[in-house]
Amino acid sequence: MSTSAPRQVDSAGTTGADGGGDAYLLQTVDVAKIFGGLVAVSDVSFGIRRGSIASIIGPNGAGKTTFFNMLTGFYKPTVGAIRFDGHDITGTRPDKITALGVARTFQNIRLFSTMSAVENCQVGQHARMRAGVFGSILRPPRVRREERDTEAKAREMLTYVGLAERLHDQMSINLSYGDQRRVEIARALSSDPKLLLLDEPTAGMNPQESAELTEFMRRLREERSVTVLLIEHDMKVVMGVSEYITVLDHGTKIAEGPPAEVRANPRVVEAYLGKKESEAEH
Amino acid sequence: MATARLRSGSQGAALSRLRDSKHGNRILVALVFLVLIIFPLFRDPLDNFVDDMILALAYVVMALGLNIVVGFAGLLDLGYVAFYAFGAYTIGWFGSDHFAFINNEKGIHIFSGEFVSSTPGIHLNFLLILVVAAAICAVVGVIIGTPTLRLRGDYIAIVTLAFGEIIYRFAVNGDSIEFAKNYKLTNGRQAISPIDQIDLPFFKEFDSAFTIRPFYWFVLSLVALVLFCNFRLRDSRLGRAWIAIREDEVAAASMGVPLVKTKLMAYAAGAAFGGMAGAFLGSYLTSVNANNFQFGFSIFVLAMIILGGLGSIWGVVVGAVMLSFINSYFIPDVFNSIPRDLGLDFDLTQLSFGIFGFLILIVMVLRPEGLIPERRRKLEFREGLGETEGIGTEEEVRRVTA
Numbered sequence: 275m276s277t278s279a280p281r282q283v284d285s286a287g288t289t290g291a292d293g294g295g296d297a298y299l300l301q302t303v304d305v306a307k308i309f310g311g312l313v314a315v316s317d318v319s320f321g322i323r324r325g326s327i328a329s330i331i332g333p334n335g336a337g338k339t340t341f342f343n344m345l346t347g348f349y350k351p352t353v354g355a356i357r358f359d360g361h362d363i364t365g366t367r368p369d370k371i372t373a374l375g376v377a378r379t380f381q382n383i384r385l386f387s388t389m390s391a392v393e394n395c396q397v398g399q400h401a402r403m404r405a406g407v408f409g410s411i412l413r414p415p416r417v418r419r420e421e422r423d424t425e426a427k428a429r430e431m432l433t434y435v436g437l438a439e440r441l442h443d444q445m446s447i448n449l450s451y452g453d454q455r456r457v458e459i460a461r462a463l464s465s466d467p468k469l470l471l472l473d474e475p476t477a478g479m480n481p482q483e484s485a486e487l488t489e490f491m492r493r494l495r496e497e498r499s500v501t502v503l504l505i506e507h508d509m510k511v512v513m514g515v516s517e518y519i520t521v522l523d524h525g526t527k528i529a530e531g532p533p534a535e536v537r538a539n540p541r542v543v544e545a546y547l548g549k550k551e552s553e554a555e556h
Numbered sequence: 557m558a559t560a561r562l563r564s565g566s567q568g569a570a571l572s573r574l575r576d577s578k579h580g581n582r583i584l585v586a587l588v589f590l591v592l593i594i595f596p597l598f599r600d601p602l603d604n605f606v607d608d609m610i611l612a613l614a615y616v617v618m619a620l621g622l623n624i625v626v627g628f629a630g631l632l633d634l635g636y637v638a639f640y641a642f643g644a645y646t647i648g649w650f651g652s653d654h655f656a657f658i659n660n661e662k663g664i665h666i667f668s669g670e671f672v673s674s675t676p677g678i679h680l681n682f683l684l685i686l687v688v689a690a691a692i693c694a695v696v697g698v699i700i701g702t703p704t705l706r707l708r709g710d711y712i713a714i715v716t717l718a719f720g721e722i723i724y725r726f727a728v729n730g731d732s733i734e735f736a737k738n739y740k741l742t743n744g745r746q747a748i749s750p751i752d753q754i755d756l757p758f759f760k761e762f763d764s765a766f767t768i769r770p771f772y773w774f775v776l777s778l779v780a781l782v783l784f785c786n787f788r789l790r791d792s793r794l795g796r797a798w799i800a801i802r803e804d805e806v807a808a809a810s811m812g813v814p815l816v817k818t819k820l821m822a823y824a825a826g827a828a829f830g831g832m833a834g835a836f837l838g839s840y841l842t843s844v845n846a847n848n849f850q851f852g853f854s855i856f857v858l859a860m861i862i863l864g865g866l867g868s869i870w871g872v873v874v875g876a877v878m879l880s881f882i883n884s885y886f887i888p889d890v891f892n893s894i895p896r897d898l899g900l901d902f903d904l905t906q907l908s909f910g911i912f913g914f915l916i917l918i919v920m921v922l923r924p925e926g927l928i929p930e931r932r933r934k935l936e937f938r939e940g941l942g943e944t945e946g947i948g949t950e951e952e953v954r955r956v957t958a
Contacts, residue, residue, distance in 0.1 A: 346810055347809075348806070348809075348810075367809075367814070368809040368810050369809050369810075369811075369812045369813055369814040369815070370814075372809075372810060372811060372812035373812050377810075377811075378810050380807065384804050384806065384807040385807070386799065386800050386803045386804060386807065386808075387803065387935075388799070388803065388931075388932035388933075388935050388936060389796070389799065389800070389803075389932075393796055396793075396796055397796050397797065397800045397808070397811050397813065398811045398812070399812075400793065400796075400797055400811055400812045400813045401811075401812030401813075402812075403793045405792060405793045405794070406794070406821070407789070407794065407821055407824070407825055409792075410788055410789050410792035410793060410794050410795070411784075411785050411788045411789060411792075412788075413788060413792075417792075420793075421792075421793075424793075445935070447935065461811065465811065465812055
């Protein structure tokens with residue numbers, strides 16, 4: 275499995291060690307996570323090219339979320355290394371990884387529910403702000419400007435994700451499910467990420483909403499040059515939007531490549547799609 | 557989804573009404589402060605009610621400090637009394653003749669009042685002491701918080717409880733902890749006394765033997781200052797980060813909020829206010845007695861903010877004043893003889909903590925969000941947040957859209 279790392283880099287067309295850092299925004303090398311005796315993720319090496327939309331798929335319990343949690347700093351990999359944008363972020367604290375330019379959304383929405391949509395997006399900008407205890411109390415012009423700017427940016431992001439202006443100051447618990455998803459993405463975008471990680475963003479959405487979100491991801495890449503990595507169950511979304519797909523099963527990478535290639539891979543069909551079909555027969 | 561929209565509508569209306577009344581609120585607050593400033597002039601200079609008010613306002617300062625830790629950031633601190641102790645000992649050390657032998661028994665005087673200008677010991681001006689007390693408490697808060705605040709929820713409560721108890725033990729037994737030249741750490745239950753009176757630049761030195769009005773006005777301005785700080789902190793980058801941590805640590809961390817550092821700031825800010833109140837009480841009571849720093853006091857202050865409404869600034873003020881008056885006026889002066897009238901052989905003061913406990917119980921049953929609830933907390937209590945109730949869980953939505 276460890277030999278697949280250099281092979282993957284080669285197949286992606288990069289030349290030598292110096293070129294790798296530039297083409298790939300995020301790279302993992304033989305990352306593994308072991309809880310007690312349970313191997314949740316083992317020897318996963320993969321990379322995301324700058325400006326691409328990539329996906330991680332796999333059946334339930336394949337280790338996708340564990341892998342995500344390692345990328346965002348919530349779990350420290352047992353072995354292996356993670357590099358992001360020229361920094362080694364293996365075992366770095368989540369808030370520092372966010373400050374470097376990784377933002378995420380959650381599988382089950384985790385907004386700050388008693389805060390307004392705007393306040394949620396202001397928290398998203400925490401790492402870009404300066405005000406400390408004394409600054410907050412004395413509010414010098416610098417802090418006032420910072421507050422004004424972050425609020426303006428929050429509103430801009432909320433408008434960008436399509437939240438109606440009259441809902442900007444609503445407490446987020448009062449928003450509809452779809453709007454909450456929007457606010458969560460806006461909150462993540464508020465931190466000026468280079469890489470946006472979306473954990474099952476279309477969960478609970480109807481086909482039309484899913485299609486809108488797919489379109490939105492493309493727009494995001496075009497207009498804001500954000501690289502997107504998503505975990506997704508909805509095969510239609512994954513196949514439609516991703517340029518590169520990594521398939522996990524039982525914690526190991528069983529396949530990767532462009533959608534057409536992955537779809538044709540017999541191991542994927544067996545592990546993922548095959549299982550789905552047998553489930554459907556029940 | 558229809559109900560969600562309906563509720564959001566009424567919420568919006570309530571919010572706009574709140575915004576409209578903001579101006580009215582300011583006038584109301586100004587009027588209340590005006591009355592509070594003037595009323596002692598119509599009272600005896602050593603009036604009992606003014607005395608009770610001074611204590612109540614000092615407790616307001618403490619409660620507002622603890623409110624930052626417990627109410628804003630959601631960290632249960634059961635050892636807040638430690639910061640009262642550190643604040644009080646700051647004035648005990650630097651505003652009395654406790655270190656009588658220092659500087660060849662001539663003492664050290666920095667902008668100190670006339671009364672003590674030739675007495676031995678260290679005597680700093682009270683404003684300096686206030687700053688030093690706040691700084692010491694903030695530093696101690698950071699020292700105790702750095703290892704503690706990595707823990708979650710209940711563990712923080714247990715460690716802070718132990719911390720408060722350790723400081724109390726040090727205070728009680730400090731009279732046998734001696735360092736160079738017979739300097740004792742504290743005077744234990746013998747108390748460090750007398751403590752310097754407050755001496756402010758441009759004002760006559762305070763003298764609690766003749767009038768306590770200046771103390772009242774001083775602590776009132778301290779309350780105003782701490783209120784201002786509380787409002788500013790709440791509506792700031794830090795305030796938002798505290799609420800974010802309170803609601804969801806994982807989400808807060810992934811939004812770039814450094815958990816330990818942000819919690820430490822809450823802890824240090826809360827500690828600083830506790831220290832200021834402690835220094836003031838030391839001067840006003842003219843003694844620093846280890847007996848004042850028992851565990852029960854932490855609970856007393858915590859009860860104030862729970863009664864008033866966790867996180868609600870005005871609620872905490874009301875809760876602190878109420879409990880303080882129950883403690884220093886209603887129980888000992890008004891209702892104290894009730895057990896005897898009923899033929900029972902004890903004073904009501906012996907039941908103080910039972911009464912506080914009973915009050916908290918009633919509040920928890922009837923109005924768990926406190927007397928003047930904070931907008932957010934009210935929602936958390938009433939709508940069972942965290943369960944994403946009222947929006948429809950993922951499964952529910954799937955079922956509906958399927």
